[in-house]
Amino acid sequence: MVDVTLKVGGAAGQGVQTVSEVLSLILARHGYYVFSIEDYQSRIRGGHTFTLLRVAEQWVSGGKGALDILVCLDEATYHLHRGEVKAGGVILGKTGNEAPGEDVRLLPLDFEGVALRLGNRVFANMVATGAVLAILGIGLEEAREYVRETFARKGPEIVAKNEEALEEGTRLVEASGLSSSPFLGGHQNPSRVSRRYLISGNEALGLGALLAGCTFYSAYPMTPSTGILNFLASRAEAYGLIVEQAEDEIAAINMAIGASYAGARAMTGTSGGGFCLMCEGLGLAAMTETPIVVIDAQRPGPSTGLPTRTAQGDLLFVLHASHDEFPRFVFAPRDPQEALNTVIRAFNLAEKYQVPAIILSDQYLADTRWSYDRLSCEERPIRPSLSWDGASPYRRYALTPDGISPRLFPGGEALVVADSDEHDERGHLTEDLALRKAMQEKRMRKLEVMRKEMRLPFVLEGKDATLIGWGSTWGVLLEVRKALGQKGKSIGVVHFSDLYPLPEGLRDFLKRFPNPVVVEQNFSGQLATLLEQETLLPFPKRICRYDGLPFLVEELVEQVAEVL
Amino acid sequence: MTVATLFDAHDVEIAWCPGCGNFGILQALKETLDELGYRPQDVVVVSGIGQAAKAPHYLRVNVFNGLHGRSIPVAFAIKAIRPELLVIAESGDGCMYGEGGNHLLHAIRRNPDITVLVHNNQVYGLTKGQASPTSGEGFRSKAQPWGNLSRPLNPLSLAISQGAGLVARAFAGDKEGLKGILKEALNFRGFALVDILQPCVTFNPVNTYAWYRERVYYLGEDHNPEDQIAAFQKSLEWGDRIPLGVFYRNPQPTYEMKVEGRAKKRRNLFEEEEFQRVLQEEFAQFL
Numbered sequence: 094m095v096d097v098t099l100k101v102g103g104a105a106g107q108g109v110q111t112v113s114e115v116l117s118l119i120l121a122r123h124g125y126y127v128f129s130i131e132d133y134q135s136r137i138r139g140g141h142t143f144t145l146l147r148v149a150e151q152w153v154s155g156g157k158g159a160l161d162i163l164v165c166l167d168e169a170t171y172h173l174h175r176g177e178v179k180a181g182g183v184i185l186g187k188t189g190n191e192a193p194g195e196d197v198r199l200l201p202l203d204f205e206g207v208a209l210r211l212g213n214r215v216f217a218n219m220v221a222t223g224a225v226l227a228i229l230g231i232g233l234e235e236a237r238e239y240v241r242e243t244f245a246r247k248g249p250e251i252v253a254k255n256e257e258a259l260e261e262g263t264r265l266v267e268a269s270g271l272s273s274s275p276f277l278g279g280h281q282n283p284s285r286v287s288r289r290y291l292i293s294g295n296e297a298l299g300l301g302a303l304l305a306g307c308t309f310y311s312a313y314p315m316t317p318s319t320g321i322l323n324f325l326a327s328r329a330e331a332y333g334l335i336v337e338q339a340e341d342e343i344a345a346i347n348m349a350i351g352a353s354y355a356g357a358r359a360m361t362g363t364s365g366g367g368f369c370l371m372c373e374g375l376g377l378a379a380m381t382e383t384p385i386v387v388i389d390a391q392r393p394g395p396s397t398g399l400p401t402r403t404a405q406g407d408l409l410f411v412l413h414a415s416h417d418e419f420p421r422f423v424f425a426p427r428d429p430q431e432a433l434n435t436v437i438r439a440f441n442l443a444e445k446y447q448v449p450a451i452i453l454s455d456q457y458l459a460d461t462r463w464s465y466d467r468l469s470c471e472e473r474p475i476r477p478s479l480s481w482d483g484a485s486p487y488r489r490y491a492l493t494p495d496g497i498s499p500r501l502f503p504g505g506e507a508l509v510v511a512d513s514d515e516h517d518e519r520g521h522l523t524e525d526l527a528l529r530k531a532m533q534e535k536r537m538r539k540l541e542v543m544r545k546e547m548r549l550p551f552v553l554e555g556k557d558a559t560l561i562g563w564g565s566t567w568g569v570l571l572e573v574r575k576a577l578g579q580k581g582k583s584i585g586v587v588h589f590s591d592l593y594p595l596p597e598g599l600r601d602f603l604k605r606f607p608n609p610v611v612v613e614q615n616f617s618g619q620l621a622t623l624l625e626q627e628t629l630l631p632f633p634k635r636i637c638r639y640d641g642l643p644f645l646v647e648e649l650v651e652q653v654a655e656v657l
Numbered sequence: 658m659t660v661a662t663l664f665d666a667h668d669v670e671i672a673w674c675p676g677c678g679n680f681g682i683l684q685a686l687k688e689t690l691d692e693l694g695y696r697p698q699d700v701v702v703v704s705g706i707g708q709a710a711k712a713p714h715y716l717r718v719n720v721f722n723g724l725h726g727r728s729i730p731v732a733f734a735i736k737a738i739r740p741e742l743l744v745i746a747e748s749g750d751g752c753m754y755g756e757g758g759n760h761l762l763h764a765i766r767r768n769p770d771i772t773v774l775v776h777n778n779q780v781y782g783l784t785k786g787q788a789s790p791t792s793g794e795g796f797r798s799k800a801q802p803w804g805n806l807s808r809p810l811n812p813l814s815l816a817i818s819q820g821a822g823l824v825a826r827a828f829a830g831d832k833e834g835l836k837g838i839l840k841e842a843l844n845f846r847g848f849a850l851v852d853i854l855q856p857c858v859t860f861n862p863v864n865t866y867a868w869y870r871e872r873v874y875y876l877g878e879d880h881n882p883e884d885q886i887a888a889f890q891k892s893l894e895w896g897d898r899i900p901l902g903v904f905y906r907n908p909q910p911t912y913e914m915k916v917e918g919r920a921k922k923r924r925n926l927f928e929e930e931e932f933q934r935v936l937q938e939e940f941a942q943f944l
Contacts, residue, residue: 292943300939306926309738311730332935333922335737340763344730347723351703351734354721355742359734377724468940476927503701503719503735504742510720513706521669521714522722 095125095150097276098157099225102143102174103166105136108218112164113144114462115222119235120148121289121464125277128568130156130643131460135316135400141169148229148277154428154463154568158645161276164225166204166217183271185224200224200269207261216258223262230275233259290465294458294565295320297429298388301436302360303328306474307386309352309359311337311345316400317456318362318390342367346374346387353383354511356502358440358474362388365407366397372415375449379419379536381511382490382498384443384450386436391455393641402641403456405564405614409623411451412593418533420540422450423593425564427551429463431590437472442546444477446539447500453592455614457643458565481507488518492531496538540594547596555585558657559606561632563589563620565643566612572646573653582657589620600628610634610656612649659684662691664700664717671715673708678829678855678866682776683712685835686747690718692836693843700743703732705757708783709749709776709855726756729764732771733912740770740913743843747774751781754790754810761812765821765848769912772842772849775812776829778857779864786860793863812852813892817885817905822847824888824905828873829855830866834901841903847911854899869899876902883907 101116103109110131117127126149133142145156159179165171165186172189180196188201202224208216219240226236233256240255266272292300299321302310310325312318322336329336335352339345342363349359363371368389378385389411393404411423422442426432432454439450480499481487487507491498498518503509510520515532517523551567553574560570567588574584587606596602603609603624611621611632618635625632636652638644664687673679690700700718704710706725713720719742723731732746746753753761753775761773779796781787787800791812795804816824823845827838835853842849854873856866880902881887888905926932 288944290940290943296943303939304926304932304936308923309734311734330919331922332924333919335734335916335919337734337737339730340759343727344760344763347727347730348734350723351721351731352738354731355701355735355738357734357738373724374727377727381721381723468943470936473929473932474926502739504698504739506698508697508717508719510714510722512714512720512722513724514722520720522711 095277097148097161098159099146099162099164100143100160100174101146101164101166102141102170104139105134105142106138107166109142109144109166111218112221113146115239116146116225117291117462119226119231119239121291122235123231124287124289125149126152126289127291127462127464128153128156129462133401141173143170155572155646156643158647162225162228164221166221183228185228186221198271200266200271202265208258211254211258211261216254219255219258220262223259224266227263227266227272228276230272230278233263290468291462292429292468293320293460293462294429294432294454295460296324297432298436298454299324301433303332304470305358305437305440307334307358307360307440309335309349309357310361311339311348312362313339313342313345313367315364315367317392317459318364318388320459321362321388342370343374346371349385350374350378350383353385360386360388362390364390364392365394368407368411368414376415376419377513378449379421380513382447383511384447386439386443386450386452388452388454390459391453393639399641401456403614403643404639404641405455407453408592408619411453419536420448420543421593422448422543423453425453425590425592427564427567427588427590430465430468433470434472435590437474441475444475446497446543448539453564455565486519489520490516490518490532492518492535495542496535544594544597547591547594549596549602551588551590553586556583556607558608558610559585559587560653561587561609561611561620562613563592566614569644569646569649570612573649576646576650577653595627600630603628603630610636610653612636614638660688662687664690664697666715666717669715672711674859676858678778678857679709679712679776681829681832682835682853682855683715685832685839687716689836689839689843693840695743701735702745702747703728703735705748705752707749707752709747710752712747726752727760728752729757729760729773733764733767733769736769736771736913737916744771745774746771750775750777750779750791751789754812762819765816765819767912768822768848768909770846772851775852776855777852778855778861780857780861782857782860811892812850813904814889816850817888817892820885820907821850821905822907822909823849823903825851825903826901827851827853828869828901829853830869834875838903847908872897872899873901874898876900876904
């Protein structure tokens with residue numbers, strides 16, 4: 094079975110992402126499953142950036158550390174990563190003086206030099222793409238089509254030059270003899286009937302919002318959430334959305350709340366630092382019972398932390414964010430496919446219970462591209478349930494048995510009054526403390542009905558141990574289970590996407606899994622702590638990664654083997 | 658004389674001090690809305706926190722009484738989604754110029770068709786007497802026993818320098834004059850800022866009704882509100898003579914005009930067929 098890992102590295106601004114995106118697209122169109130992870134620095138030019146790209150015949154859901162192919166757009170890439178290339182592998186591009194590992198072939202290629210001969214440095218990306226495709230054994234047909242699609246607007250000369258660059262890259266590899274036993278040779282799907290879908294977490298979150306009927310998105314740019322803003326902006330004119338770049342995250346969440354009050358389905362997105370600024374607004378949504386969806390794409394902190402790296406350090410924070418107590422939903426989708434559905438669910442549940450719904454993403458989920466045979470969308474947006482029995486005055490915050498009061502938008506016959514102060518049933522501010530007590534109880538009553546909406550975790554059984562995780566680690570947990578399975582270990586996976594309120598019956602549910610090991614991308618094991626609090630079961634075995642990098646398959650296999 | 662209006666709220670207890678400048682502003686606003694022919698259900702008044710920010714509760718309108726300093730982003734979004742509604746953001750100087758100063762700047766840039774009413778009493782009332790962004794230098798309070806070390810913000814100069822849609826100053830002690838200015842501001846298409854001088858009878862012993870009455874005057878025919886430089890120069894006048902009226906008027910396309918076509922493009926995703934169409938169009942983008 095073909096399962097090839099390649100890394101494209103270079104300085105920021107050199108086109109690492111372009112090369113890897115083009116390769117991913119072409120390989121997916123050839124029917125391969127692709128999984129690509131972005132690693133980049135918080136800068137525009139220079140430094141070091143790379144993409145890890147896994148290409149396989151079977152569906153893959155995690156990245157591997159051992160490389161078959163290393164593509165060096167600069168010499169630093171060679172120095173930093175040559176040791177990761179395994180026996181039988183190839184290093185191409187700008188190589189250095191140090192020897193590579195044993196049985197690793199070197200192909201020094203001057204992509205930029207070739208590009209300059211073609212007339213412009215910018216063609217270097219296509220030279221590199223052509224060279225990699227030749228090493229993989231993929232013909233240029235799809236690549237040419239891509240070039241024609243992408244550069245048509247720039248005129249026939251640019252298209253021709255890019256095609257020439259692809260051919261030149263291929264020729265260089267052929268001349269070296271390295272293309273004689275291509276990595277994917279003989280395995281490609283020539284009929285191309287089964288193109289794969291290719292989608293990143295940020296694209297899926299944006300698409301989910303679009304399908305949920307989101308008509309208002311306000312955000313302040315912040316890595317790694319900015320892709321959602323870009324996605325929705327790209328659809329704004331076609332679908333009639335209002336997408337506004339706010340002056341800060343405080344404005345962003347207040348805008349979303351205002352839009353929702355006025356009748357829009359509204360969302361805002363940010364990362365942990367921006368979420369900190371949104372906390373007061375989160376409480377405003379709760380107090381005025383205005384539905385909103387907030388996406389927190391996590392990155393390591395505290396404070397500015399590592400802006401472009403990944404983490405799952407905000408779970409306990411978002412669970413408690415903003416002062417005093419109020420009900421909220423917290424979700425953490427496991428992959429782009431689920432993210433699509435999660436956003437629609439979050440909108441629907443926020444609407445139904447008139448509460449904020451928080452979606453936890455992270456840099457890993459945001460930027461990683463997954464491939465699928467098909468995309469599906471099981472969720473459907475629900476209509477807002479507006480109700481008023483005509484009794485005067487309209488009581489926006491009527492004290493009801495389940496805590497959910499009749500909601501209306503302004504502009505109709507009834508006046509709609511919302512207040513961040515404690516308020517009476519009509520919405521006017523009050524300091525009647527008995528009423529305050531009744532209002533707090535009304536809001537908190539919703540939590541128990543909300544809990545019934547929450548789903549139990551995803552489960553794969555195993556006899557030797559059970560890996561417990563949440564959010565973006567799902568895919569790598571599946572890969573680890575498979576890898577350890579091949580070594581004769583029976584490993585289960587219990588994975589949470591619905592995090593708050595935790596579903597009913599969780600204690601009895603979790604009891605049955607042997608030898609639980611909680612795997613998280615934070616320092617202390619926040620899910621483990623939450624589960625201990627909620628179920629009173631102990632979760633002492635915790636594998637925590639907090640260096641900003643995602644779990645890769647081989648390393649996690651070793652770490653799990655150690656705690657077994 | 659107090660006139661009954663469609664906008665009178667009858668079942669609320671007003672939490673302002675007797676004699677507060679806020680009463681004059683409240684009455685003028687109710688009468689203005691009535692005279693302009695609005696219905697209560699067509700009006701949304703958004704406020705922040707502070708004594709002035711309680712004003713919407715004393716009106717018969719749609720109300721969004723949000724967070725301290727944050728009325729403008731809420732008002733902006735309501736107008737963007739429901740351009741047919743009249744949207745007013747109303748709060749005090751601490752709320753609009755202090756906590757929410759950044760939002761004011763950026764709302765001027767966006768130019769939504771909203772009217773911002775600032776009850777400017779040059780002091781924090783609800784927290785009992787501290788200096789506000791518009792308090793004079795040397796203003797003494799328990800928090801500034803040595804006297805305010807900062808210079809006061811000039812909201813008019815700020816807004817005029819940034820090319821705001823309409824910039825005006827009014828005085829709470831002259832109802833008819835205030836109503837005239839409110840009418841101009843509410844009728845103006847675009848971002849309108851009305852800074853309303855409001856005596857605080859409890860915590861501001863300096864800027865009293867009498868103090869203002871000795872100083873205020875209305876801009877005359879000789880002032881051209883279309884002239885940004887002249888408006889800016891006028892906005893610097895403060896002291897023995899304090900001008901009132903519309904200082905600056907800069908009609909330009911509003912935010913809502915710029916996104917006007919979008920509402921029609923919204924798809925009805927609650928209908929399965931339409932949902933499927935959008936789903937298939939979008940999924941195809943990822944193949």
